[in-house]
Amino acid sequence: MIRHHLSDDLLTGYCAGSLPEAFNVLIATHVSLCDECRARLASLEALGGALLESAGPVAMDNGALAATLARIMGQPPMPWTAPARPKGLFPEPLRARVGGDLDAVRWRPVGGGVRQAILPTSGRASLRLLHIPGGGAVPDHGHKGTELTLVLQGAFRDESDRFGPGDVEIADAEVHHTPVAEAGPACICLAATDAPLRFKGLVPRLVQPFVKI
Amino acid sequence: MLQVLAKPHTVASPPGTGSVADRIGVRNPLTGTDDSHTHAAWMLRVARDADQKAFAALFSHFAPRIKAFLMKSGAPAAQAEDCAQDVMATVWRKAAMFDPSRATAATWIFTIARNRRIDLLRRDARPEPEDLPWGPEPDLDAEAALALQQDTDRLGAALAALPQTQRELIEKAYFGDLSHGEIARTTGLPLGTIKSRIRLALDKLRQSMS
Numbered sequence: 529m530i531r532h533h534l535s536d537d538l539l540t541g542y543c544a545g546s547l548p549e550a551f552n553v554l555i556a557t558h559v560s561l562c563d564e565c566r567a568r569l570a571s572l573e574a575l576g577g578a579l580l581e582s583a584g585p586v587a588m589d590n591g592a593l594a595a596t597l598a599r600i601m602g603q604p605p606m607p608w609t610a611p612a613r614p615k616g617l618f619p620e621p622l623r624a625r626v627g628g629d630l631d632a633v634r635w636r637p638v639g640g641g642v643r644q645a646i647l648p649t650s651g652r653a654s655l656r657l658l659h660i661p662g663g664g665a666v667p668d669h670g671h672k673g674t675e676l677t678l679v680l681q682g683a684f685r686d687e688s689d690r691f692g693p694g695d696v697e698i699a700d701a702e703v704h705h706t707p708v709a710e711a712g713p714a715c716i717c718l719a720a721t722d723a724p725l726r727f728k729g730l731v732p733r734l735v736q737p738f739v740k741i
Numbered sequence: 742m743l744q745v746l747a748k749p750h751t752v753a754s755p756p757g758t759g760s761v762a763d764r765i766g767v768r769n770p771l772t773g774t775d776d777s778h779t780h781a782a783w784m785l786r787v788a789r790d791a792d793q794k795a796f797a798a799l800f801s802h803f804a805p806r807i808k809a810f811l812m813k814s815g816a817p818a819a820q821a822e823d824c825a826q827d828v829m830a831t832v833w834r835k836a837a838m839f840d841p842s843r844a845t846a847a848t849w850i851f852t853i854a855r856n857r858r859i860d861l862l863r864r865d866a867r868p869e870p871e872d873l874p875w876g877p878e879p880d881l882d883a884e885a886a887l888a889l890q891q892d893t894d895r896l897g898a899a900l901a902a903l904p905q906t907q908r909e910l911i912e913k914a915y916f917g918d919l920s921h922g923e924i925a926r927t928t929g930l931p932l933g934t935i936k937s938r939i940r941l942a943l944d945k946l947r948q949s950m951s
Contacts, residue, residue, distance in 0.1 A: 536943055537936055542867070544915050545855050549865035559870035566870065570844070575946065576855065577848030578897040579915050585805030586812060589822055593800050597793065599830040604791045608837040611872035621868040650865045 560619035682715030780846035
């Protein structure tokens with residue numbers, strides 16, 4: 529049961545296509561798991577449809593239809609094909625990024641038993657997978673920007689609440705938190721940050737440039 | 742100024758509706774009129790029968806709106822023209838993916854135009870969520886498609902009724918291809934004000950739908 533959903537701001541930005549790639553991947557992954565956010569996204573897309581309908585038309589060039597028919601000539605519409613629904617932990621948008629499921633992730637230790645894997649995205653925001661052992665903690669940190677954390681397996685708690693599979697925590701610049709994984713199986717999360725995390729302790733701050741957390 | 746949403750069943754039917762049209766002819770359960778010329782029915786004719794007349798009808802309605810949408814995003818007219826043709830070619834190729842019980846033709850075409858614009862403006866990559874595992878219904882579910890169309894019509898009317906400041910912010914967020922932070926810079930409004938105005942506008946739209 530997903531209790532923590534995406535905000536209107538994030539869903540609108542995703543719908544319009546104006547967010548950094550790291551956020552887009554995380555949001556697409558959450559929507560793959562969450563019927564409620566899928567429905568909200570559909571309603572925002574319907575708003576896009578209404579905006580398109582109400583856009584004052586701009587006349588196409590003479591011969592535009594013929595030119596378009598020339599582009600498609602000889603190609604009948606493609607038949608419907610069933611969408612990819614991978615069996616595994618990662619929904620398709622994340623699986624495509626990783627190049628496989630959990631077993632394809634190339635983890636790097638970042639201390640305290642926590643492991644991470646940075647996924648390549650555009651430079652506007654960073655995306656990484658986190659593997660936190662049961663009972664383990666991610667170092668206390670704040671953010672310069674927004675950090676989204678999507679739980680894929682296990683659960684964590686921080687000062688605000690509990691986050692289980694499918695939940696998204698939205699932490700903005702004011703939030704200073706120490707996520708702690710619940711005892712039991714490791715907590716695996718996908719995190720997107722639009723500015724580097726700012727760690728409170730001196731040692732993590734010294735280490736930060738090297739681990740790129 | 743936003744125009745009142747064009748209603749598909751008031752749009753002229755494509756010339757020479759053939760036997761296929763009879764097969765997927767739809768009776769509007771409320772008005773009892775034949776709605777086989779709605780955008781959704783045209784889409785199905787393209788998907789099933791590669792019907793160029795139905796495509797031409799869709800083209801004459803949507804291509805000029807896609808062009809307007811891309812020009813509002815900052816594309817020069819020639820580039821918007823080329824991309825609008827490209828979007829319509831994609832509408833043809835992917836017509837079988839259109840499911841009239843889940844989206845109106847306008848909504849579905851909006852998503853294709855949006856994706857083309859992301860490429861055009863070299864915006865960040867945007868993967869789609871996993872699609873639902875079931876395909877489009879084999880037959881047009883007239884009531885579902887009509888209900889969806891009526892919702893969209895109400896949404897268009899509600900959009901037109903919004904206070905101008907809120908409507909402009911929504912248009913900027915969708916057409917201007919700006920993040921809230923960028924809107925703050927172009928309008929000079931503080932970010933908190935913009936977020937709350939967009940939220941207010943979305944709440945109003947929701948209320949007008951319920």
